[in-house]
Amino acid sequence: MKHYCLCINCFEADNTSLIWAVGEVQSNLLAICRCPNGHVQISGLQYDLFDVLFTSGIHAYRKGFYSESVMSFAASLERAYELFIKLNLFKTVKTDNPLETIDKFWKEIEGQSERQYGAFCSAYLMTVREAWKANQEQVKFRNKVIHKGYIANSQEAKKYAEYIIGCLNNIMKAIKENFAEQRSPLYFHIKKLAKPAKEKSLKENPGAKYSANSGPSLLKWNSHNHEDATFADALALAESFDKTIGEQI
Numbered sequence: 370m371k372h373y374c375l376c377i378n379c380f381e382a383d384n385t386s387l388i389w390a391v392g393e394v395q396s397n398l399l400a401i402c403r404c405p406n407g408h409v410q411i412s413g414l415q416y417d418l419f420d421v422l423f424t425s426g427i428h429a430y431r432k433g434f435y436s437e438s439v440m441s442f443a444a445s446l447e448r449a450y451e452l453f454i455k456l457n458l459f460k461t462v463k464t465d466n467p468l469e470t471i472d473k474f475w476k477e478i479e480g481q482s483e484r485q486y487g488a489f490c491s492a493y494l495m496t497v498r499e500a501w502k503a504n505q506e507q508v509k510f511r512n513k514v515i516h517k518g519y520i521a522n523s524q525e526a527k528k529y530a531e532y533i534i535g536c537l538n539n540i541m542k543a544i545k546e547n548f549a550e551q552r553s554p555l556y557f558h559i560k561k562l563a564k565p566a567k568e569k570s571l572k573e574n575p576g577a578k579y580s581a582n583s584g585p586s587l588l589k590w591n592s593h594n595h596e597d598a599t600f601a602d603a604l605a606l607a608e609s610f611d612k613t614i615g616e617q618i
Contacts, residue, residue, distance in 0.1 A: 445533065
């Protein structure tokens, strides 16, 4: 997934011109970006992984890669499950270092989506006091695309995206209502795990600068008051950003 950030070096030289550095987002949410003038910038995305994956799905959808958008939307939901599970455990597990304990727990199930889904359903029921209900029609559609090579069309991908964003809205609302104290410590713990990669990138790129990127979330996740996101809003925000980037896209 491409990533754009304002070049700090160019801005410091001339704050009247906005030059964009371009890179590719890695799974640790770091991007090594380069501007047209050759400056290197290490950009750290200040988002959760599920948010970035959803954004990737939006970009794929807008470019007409509908099956690829479905895959990103599905991955986004699974990573939202992961975040919810870890927050629930962080609130309930009583050890000397609960975050390290949770990391060890996750290693046992990180490659097993069915076990993760079971853990999420249990955590959601305990937290919200309601059973999580998946739309089985959309689950079957997702499996056709991911496991059987089904090629999705625009309407199918749109319907799936709307289902996913509804799921994410419910999860985000539950997190904000139930895990306010756990949210920041877990977030910074996750970012701390990416610190060695950041330092390695800076060392391998002499003269590079680091910047934290925290623009508006397409899911409105980082808004002060929870407001349900919509698929139409996410498309509009993505289009607006592309217009800002302009000819560098």
